[in-house]
Each structure stands twice: as C-alpha cells, then as structure tokens.
Amino acid sequence: MAAALMPHAAPVLALPPLALYVHIPWCVRKCPYCDFNSHAAGPELPEEAYVDALLADLDLDLHLAENRPLVSIFFGGGTPSLFSAQALDRLLQGVQRRLKFTDDIEITLEANPGTFEQVKFRDYRALGINRLSIGVQSFQDAKLKALGRIHDAGDAQRAAEMARQAGFDNFNLDLMHGLPEQTLDDALHDLECAIALAPTHLSWYQLTMEPNTQFWNQPPTLPDDEALWAIQQAGQALLAGAGFAQYETSAYAQPGRRARHNLNYWTFGDFLGIGAGAHAKLSSRDGRIQRLWKTRTPRDYLNPDKPFRAGERELSREELPFEFLMNALRLTAGVSAPSFSERTGLALDTLAEARAAAEARGLLEADPQRLQATPRGQLFLNDLLQYFLP
Template identity: 50%
Template sequence: MPWCERKCPYCDFNSHETEDVPEDHYIRTLLQDLREDSPMIQGRAIETLFIGGGTPSLFSAEAIQKLMRGIAQLIPLAPTLEATMEANPGSADADKFYAFKDAGINRLSIGIQSFDNAQLQTLGRIHTSDQAYAAIDFARQAGFDSFNLDLMHGLPAQTLLSAKTDLFAAIACKPSHLSWYQLTIEPNTVFHKRPPLLPVEDELADIQQCGEQLLADNGYSQYEVSAYSQEGFNCRHNSNYWSFGDYLGIGAGAHGKISFPDGRIKRYNKRRQPQEYMSVTSQAFVASTRTLHRDEIAGEFMMNALRLNDGFTLPQFASRTGLDYAQLEPQLELLCQRELLVRDRNAVRATDTGRRFLDSIIAEFFPD
C-alpha cells in the first residue's frame, strides 16, 4: 500500500505522498492482481500475510475489511494464519485498531522509529512521542497480543546514552517483538542528497553492543540481524523469506519469489507507480520477471539464510534450492577455517565475526 501522508527523508521504499487515497479502486486492483497470481500458490495454504507500505493504516477500516474478505475468497488461508499490518502512530486510533482486529489482522507492526521528539522531527515523522505511546495503548486495547515496534539507532547526533534511552523506552512498552536497526543512508533519498551528521563507526559499534545486551537482559532474543522477540513471537512472515521460502507480491512495487516443481525459481516485481498499476489491463501488473540461474541460487539462498542467528541446515538448503548441498563443501570448509562460519553436523550459521562481514561471506557463493 504505497501511500504516505509525507515521505520521510531516509525512506527509499516505494511510497508516495497523498492527501486522498483512492481506496476502492486500489482494493479492487489488489484483488484482481491476487486473482491472477493465485495459480502460483500451487495448492498450498497461505501461512502468513503482511500488509506493508507506505502507510497501510491510512486506509479506512472498511477498506481493510473489504481487502481481507476478498483475500479469503480467493486463496486458501491456513487456520494458523499470521496476518500482520504496518501502522504509523500518526494515522492510528482506537476504533481503527479494533476494526483491523475484527477484519482478521492479528499482528501489528508500529513504526515508532524514535521516542525522542527532536529526532522524530529530524527524521521527518508526522507523529510525536505521545502519539507513539497512544498507538501502543490502542493496540493493547484492541486485543493485539502480538505487535512489533520499529525503532532505529545511529540517528543524527545520537549518543550512546540517548540511543540506550530510546531503546529502553521501547522495551518499557513490553512489545512482543522489536525491530531495532541502524539508520543507513540510501541512494535517491533526501538524506543522500543532504547527509546528516551521523555517529562515527566506533560509536555505532558501542550502541549496537550495548543495545543487544539491554535487549537480552530484558527477555528479547535476537533471531535475525535486526529482529528481537520474546519467546514464541518470532515474525513467521519474515522468517519465511529469510529462509528462502516462497511468497507472492501483490500491489504497486511489490516483489515476489516462487519455486516451481520443475526446479525453476522465479523472482518478479509489480509496476511501481500507483496510477500506472491501477490503470493496466489484465495480465499486465508484472513489470519484470527473472528466473534465477542455477549458478546464482546458492548465493541468493545465503543472502537470506545467513541473516538468521540459527542459520540453516543442509537439508533445508537442498529442499529450498533443489541443489545438492555437497556443492557447498569447498566454501563451507574455507569459511569455517577463517572462523566466519561454524558448522555443527548439518547446521551452518555465521559466527559473531562473520555476522559483521556477511557481504564478504555471501560473495563466496556467487560465481566469479
């Protein structure tokens, strides 16, 4: 759902400013898009659903209810479906959250980014710290036992103390899940054109180390590079694509990845511009598609799986890629010798050192 009230200066997602979301037209288009992609499900039940953006919570409760009803009519949903929706505090209210819950959403991801009002202003956010706390209260009142808070660190002029204060404020709200990640300057953003003064590398390392310890001390286990959860609250949707699982991508700018029985693995993306996406004729939602070459599948798998703290198992590699895991032996032996990976029988994961050099590790699994 690609619209926002205001584009943040650090954001490189497919989001577009608007004051008037074309709800009915867009929901109809989403459902037609899903209808056309549904054969790629190949008889499987959908285990997770993630409504992201942009700002999905800009949409009315009625629009989300219509979307969820349409999805249920078109595709098989597992009884244990994890249905996540992103929400921003600036577009949150109690009645909306109750309605989202009634529509079948059972997990929220709330974009806090910081509890510091000065930082929120620097980051171009439209909400205040008070609104962030209110959105968390609304989520609880509506019965969301499972919700994530998005929080960034390494913010402009941020110190170790202020980063810890921000993180502790999030922990004090007792979310079941925290996405705590470093601000990075991406191309084609306002911050890239006019870079803010960010903490230096040593300061960032101190923030990361102290933050990880603070999270662990308060019952949050890290299971991915930037994902921390209380026991039993890992995000199943994210875990699926970190482990090279399949997923459909529906909507303007959405990406998908599908495996086929004949061994093909296809990645595709939809048209990015919302107006173009909503105006195309049938079978024209896809902007580009690419079938992975056999030589790049191992690298694509590693690019995802090594983000997970537990890594992957060799049988899992074989089942998700269709490749013989014996072909990994030369790289695994070399990287284990360099203490970048560790192998315990059939399980492989990055070491603490390796996690700091993931790009270099992953490059070993791509052809020269």
C-alpha cells in the same frame, strides 16, 4: 569465490510454505531517509480502485500458489494504516475466497503512530488482523523531527497502548539507532521506552544513507563508527536482559513471538506479492524458482491499459546458493544444512568448496548439520556472502 556446482540438481518435490505480501504505497509524506516505494497521499486515497486492482493482480498470479494455503499475510508500505477497515475487510475477504488460510495464519499490518485511531484499530483486529508493526523509530521529539516523522514521542507511546487496548497481544515496535547526533544514552533511552511498553517483538536497526533519498543528497551528522559499535553492544545487552532474544540481524523477540512472515523470507519460503512495486518469489514442482515484480508507481498500477507485472526472471542454478544464503545467514542460528537442498533442489555438496573457505576464515560455523554464520560472520555478513557469489 563462486560456489562450484554439481552436474545435476535434485528436483524440488515438496513446495515451501506460501505467504502473501500486500503493498500499500501511500504515506502522509515521504521521510528523508526512506528509499521504499512510497508516495505522498493526496486528499483522498483511491481505496476502492486499489482494492479492485489488488484482487485482479492476485487473480493473475493465483496459479503460482499451486493450491497451497497462506501461512501469513503482511500489509506493508507506505502506511497501510491509512486505509480504512472497510477497504481492508473487502480485500481480506477477496483473498480468502481465492486462497485457503492456515488455522494459525499470521496477518500483520504496518502502522505509523501519526495515523492511529483506536476505533480503527479495534476494527482491524475484528477483521482477523492479529499482529501490528508500529513505526516508532524514536521516543525523542528532536530525533523524530530530524527524521521527518509526523508523530511525536507521546503519539508513539499512545500507539502501543491503543494497540493493546484494541486487542492486539502481538505487536512489533520499529526503532532506529545511529540517528543524527545520537549519543549512547539517547539510544538506550529509546530502547528503555520501547521495552516499558511490553511489545512482543522489536526491530532495531541502524539508520543508513540510501541513494535517491534526501539524506543521501544532504547527509546529516551521524555517530562515528566507535559510537555506533558502543550503541550496538550496549543495546543488544539491554534487549537480552529484558527477554528479547536476537534471532536475526535486526530482529528481537519474546519467546514464541518471532515474526513468522519474515522467517518465511529468511528460510527461502515462497511468497506472492501484489500491489505497486511488490515483489514475489515462487517455486514450482519441477525445481524452477522465479522472481517477479509489479509495476512500481500507483498511477501505472491503477491504469487498466498497463500490466500489473513489470518483470520476471527464473533464477539460474548458479545464483541459487547466494540467493538462499543471503537470507538464511541473516538468522543468528542459521538453518539446517538439509534445508538448502529442500529449498533449492541443489545437492548440499554444491556448497562444499565455498563452505570450507568461509570456515577457514572464521566466518561460517564448521558444523556439517547447519549453515550458520559465526559471530564474526554476522558482523561481516557481506564478506561471508562473497564466497557464495556465482
């Protein structure tokens, strides 16, 4: 059911917070389940050329920042921890010459246990990088082998320990469940190992088969729906008991440690995106909201004869309800109802018909002050979002 639109949209006068996403597209090797824009690294990474390109890319988009400071920076990939501290230092200094940082800026680096070196991580921390996201996926060697990972369980444990020794008091562990031939005991063992390492944040999400991956073409044997449900229920209870509050579909945090960069996405904040295949979402003071994306392959991105920007489009008024809610409704507590108008420039009444229908189905809370999925709506989020399609 499409949301009925009011005749006029209120202008967006106050711009949302601004973040920066930096994509570093190289990995040691491509994992069979991965559909991200990642590419196997050669013997040498073109660090200098890539940093030059990132800063030139940022220069072209700088006017879209509208003089806002950065509230967060996220180095994603790929495997950003393949880059040297010297390269990241030059990049961060270049970014800071162009954009102000808030005093409490969150700067996150994704890292894989197989690329950990303690001296490198101390250097990263000295640069001002203050949060790590470590791609553990499992603490069982057989499961890691099935996933095509280059590290083993011991590497995963040492990575978390080295992160803390390097001065990181805020780090996330990435874990998957629903792995090939995984049992409930297997899944809970992984969570127990992760909790024992005392991270401040856990990303715990189900393995899915994505098109254009090796697993899509040669699918492994995965747990059935009944087993997946048992894993989900028991795992959430274990995490809650250990003090990890679920605040998003697959995100769990200790008090005060929610991922601020990701929260900016989910509350429809703005973000610049630089690097091969990076995406961005930017608002302007006249109420326009646009998405843009960058050239996907590293070869083309580094080619001076090709543009950094691969495409852009302005979101229509008809698209905005869905675009806003597909992010906001991932949050277990939802968002305040007025934030819809603040972020989209549309009157809240725009959602009235679709809200009433979703509430009648028990998918959306009947709370005039909030936009929040019910527990049933969280389980059937795609069904809930159908009500807000243009």
